[in-house]
Amino acid sequence: MRQAEILAPVAVYIHWPYCARICPYCDFNVVRDRGRKGEQADLVAAIARDLQAQAALIPDRKLVSVFLGGGTPSLMDPAAAADLVALARRLWPSDGEIEVTLEANPTDAEAGRFDAFAQAGVTRLSLGVQSLDDAALAFLGRNHDAAEGRRAAEVAAKAFPRLSLDLIYALPGQTPEAWATELRTAAALGAEHVSPYQLTLEPGTPFDRAVRRGRFAPADPDLAGSLYDVTQETLEGLGFEAYEVSNHARGEAARSRHNLAYWRGEDYVGAGPGAHGRLTLDGVRTATEAAKGVRDYIANVDATGRGWSEREALGPVARAEERLIMGLRTLEGVALDELAPLPLHRLRDLEAAALVRLIDGRLIATAKGRVVLDRVISELAT
Numbered sequence: 393m394r395q396a397e398i399l400a401p402v403a404v405y406i407h408w409p410y411c412a413r414i415c416p417y418c419d420f421n422v423v424r425d426r427g428r429k430g431e432q433a434d435l436v437a438a439i440a441r442d443l444q445a446q447a448a449l450i451p452d453r454k455l456v457s458v459f460l461g462g463g464t465p466s467l468m469d470p471a472a473a474a475d476l477v478a479l480a481r482r483l484w485p486s487d488g489e490i491e492v493t494l495e496a497n498p499t500d501a502e503a504g505r506f507d508a509f510a511q512a513g514v515t516r517l518s519l520g521v522q523s524l525d526d527a528a529l530a531f532l533g534r535n536h537d538a539a540e541g542r543r544a545a546e547v548a549a550k551a552f553p554r555l556s557l558d559l560i561y562a563l564p565g566q567t568p569e570a571w572a573t574e575l576r577t578a579a580a581l582g583a584e585h586v587s588p589y590q591l592t593l594e595p596g597t598p599f600d601r602a603v604r605r606g607r608f609a610p611a612d613p614d615l616a617g618s619l620y621d622v623t624q625e626t627l628e629g630l631g632f633e634a635y636e637v638s639n640h641a642r643g644e645a646a647r648s649r650h651n652l653a654y655w656r657g658e659d660y661v662g663a664g665p666g667a668h669g670r671l672t673l674d675g676v677r678t679a680t681e682a683a684k685g686v687r688d689y690i691a692n693v694d695a696t697g698r699g700w701s702e703r704e705a706l707g708p709v710a711r712a713e714e715r716l717i718m719g720l721r722t723l724e725g726v727a728l729d730e731l732a733p734l735p736l737h738r739l740r741d742l743e744a745a746a747l748v749r750l751i752d753g754r755l756i757a758t759a760k761g762r763v764v765l766d767r768v769i770s771e772l773a774t
Contacts, residue, residue, distance in 0.1 A: 399454035400672070403653035404480045406439060406458065407664030408465035409686060412497075416533045416598035417560075417591060421666030421684050422463050428686075435664070435686055436472045438693040440479055442663040442682075445697035447483035450659065450671055455484035457491040457650035460514075466496035470505060474512035491649040493518055493556075498544030499536050506551040516554040516648070518587075519545055524574050528563050533598075542581060549582030554646060556585035561619050562611035563591055568622045575626045584646040586632060587639050588623050590616060620763065637721045637762055655718045657711075657730070663699060665689040677711050679704045708733040713773055720748075720769060725756030731772075738771040748772075 410425040410432065458480050460473060477492055493516040494509055496502055506517065521541040523529050529537060536544075549555050557578050561571050578586060593600045593610060602608060611619070624634055632640035636655060641647045653660050662669030662680060665688075669680040682699035683689040689699045706714070712733040719726025728750065739755075742748045747761035747768050761768050 399452055399485070401456045401653065401658050402450060402453035402484055403457045403459065403650050403658065403660040404443070404455065404484075405650070405660055405662050405664075405667055405669070406460050406465070406476055407662070407667040407682075408460060408462040408468055409665050410467055411462065411464045412467065412499075413533065413535045416602070417594070419594035419597050420463065423686065425464070425467055431686060432468075434690050436469075436476070438690040438699065439476060439663045441693050441697060442699045443476070443479055443483060443661065445693075446661050446663070446669075446671070449673060450661075451484075453484050453659065455480060455486045455490055456658075457493065457653060459493045459650040461493075461495050463495075464497055464502075465494055466502045466505065466509070470508035470512045473509060473514070477513040489515070491516055493648070493650055495520065496544075496548070497534075497536065498541045500540055500543070503540075503544040503547045506548055510551045514552060516556065517548045517552045518556045518558060519548055519583075520558045521545060521578065522558060522560045523563070524559075524577050525570075528566070531563060532560065545578075545581035545583065554585065555583045556587060556648070557581065557583040559586065559588045560591050561588055561623065562616045564608050564611070566611070566619065568615075568618050571619050572622050572626045575623065576630065579627070579630045579632070584642040585640065585648065586627060588627075589638050590620065617763070624759070633723070634762075635723045637765060652722075655722045656724075657715050657718065657726075665699070667699070673705075677706045679706055716773060717769055720755065720757045720765065721762075723756070725751075725754045728753050728755050731755065734773055736772050737774075742768060742771060 407421065409422050410428065411422045412425050414422055414424065458477050473494070492514050494514045495518045497520050522532055522534055524538045524541055526538050545555065545557060559578060593603055603610060627634070627640045631642050634640050635647050639648065639651065659671050660669055661671065662682060665682060665686050666684040667682045671678050671680060680700050681702040683692050683701040692699045692701060712731050715726050715730045716734065743750070746758055747764065748755055748757055757765060757768060
């Protein structure tokens with residue numbers, strides 16, 4: 393058997409925290425891009441050292457994906473992205489092509505750089521279109537309009553082997569009919585992967601404060617449910633399979649290999665400010681979290697070689713809970729033996745209610761169960 397066939401897979405997540413504008417619904421670890429060029433060069437160097445230090449802990453792995461997320465990593469210097477991708481390839485062997493994903497915003501300036509990122513090794517662009525309606529984009533605080541979004545998608549479809557579009561729904565005033573039309577328009581732009589996310593009000597964000605002040609009301613739960621149903625029906629009719637609760641792909645090859653690493657409980661390295669990781673160290677699944685501040689992260693790397701601010705060995709129950717939460721989101725579900733530390737008292741009741749099913753030793757949420765997945769997980773875990 394060849395060496396690459398016996399190596400455990402590992403994915404690499406690189407967090408680029410800079411944004412030209414911070415959206416009012418966002419609670420990610422982000423900072424404004426303006427006036428930080430020197431800091432950004434220091435950050436690239438720190439991420440490289442962090443990757444090298446973590447590779448020393450898990451040297452014998454097979455690299456399956458690199459994900460440049462953020463923030464807005466399409467604001468990076470493409471040469472810096474190329475260097476980090478090349479470094480990850482050198483640190484962990486691979487017996488073939490790997491998936492390299494870049495998150496991007498569809499401004500004209502960034503779309504014009506897509507060819508440079510393709511040359512840097514990016515094979516999959518995740519484009520934050522968010523909406524194809526100008527009024528909705530203004531509400532979401534985006535710095536592009538619908539025409540720019542469509543142009544960026546068309547350019548990206550030509551520049552990259554794979555294109556994914558992110559969309560947000562359950563917006564004030566949105567109707568099921570308008571949402572279905574928007575989904576059909578998005579699917580016609582050349583993407584083979586669509587990630588529709590329901591607008592959520594994260595604590596502490598400007599949208600959260602706006603709702604508490606009565607400036608707008610979140611979507612009624614019944615309407616949000618109708619919009620979810622429209623999402624499934626429309627995309628399925630266009631040939632997209634919901635292989636995960638919020639991710640739809642045209643065929644298995646179009647699925648996000650990087651996100652599957654999360655959902656399957658595989659190891660992944662997290663590098664960059666605030667990045668999370670999951671590593672098997674000395675046989676123990678270990679959660680890592682990098683310092684959130686850019687300068688704090690760089691200082692950690694300078695002092696210890698790694699950007700971590702926290703490192704925790706996960707016990708059997710914590711590991712099982714994580715597998716339940718992540719695995720049940722997918723069509724493939726989670727192996728029942730991975731959930732052995734959990735009580736699963738309500739399993740038979742949930743089966744009887746057609747919310748979950750057991751197939752070949754795997755626990756899988758049904759379409760009905762995925763609508764109420766939080767409830768299903770809670771009843772299985774307690």
